[in-house]
Amino acid sequence: MSTKSDHAGQAALSICEALLLAMNDHGLLPEHEIVGVLRDAAASHQNAVGTEFEIAQHRSVADLINAIIAGGNSFRRS
Structure with missing residues (x-):
């Protein structure tokens, strides 16, 4: 069940x-x-x-952010 804070x-x-992608x-x-910002977070x-x-x-x-760094979601690699 999702909550308002989840959304x-x-x-x-x-x-x-x-x-971050636009920047x-x-x-x-x-x-x-950008990767540095994500690592700091x-x-x-x-x-x-x-x-x-x-x-x-x-x-x-932290695990979610590290998954983004590893190539998850829409974070693009040059």
């Missing part, structure tokens, strides 16, 4: 991914910089602290 998270991911397409950020979540539940959520987010 908000999916929308945010889609918007951010589209922005690359228009020569504003090279691919290696993943590292933030991998190093998060909190309750076991919060840490598990952060690790899931």
Whole structure:
């Protein structure tokens, strides 16, 4: 069952991914910089602290970002 926050998270991911792709397409950020942004975001979540539940959520987010880096979703490779 999806929740309102699930939809908000999916929308945010889609918007951010589209922005990163547009920045690359228009020569504003090279691919290696975009990958760096994604790696920094993943590292933030991998190093998060909190309750076991919060840490598990952060690790899931990091795993998703790392999957995008590895070639998932619509992230294009030059």
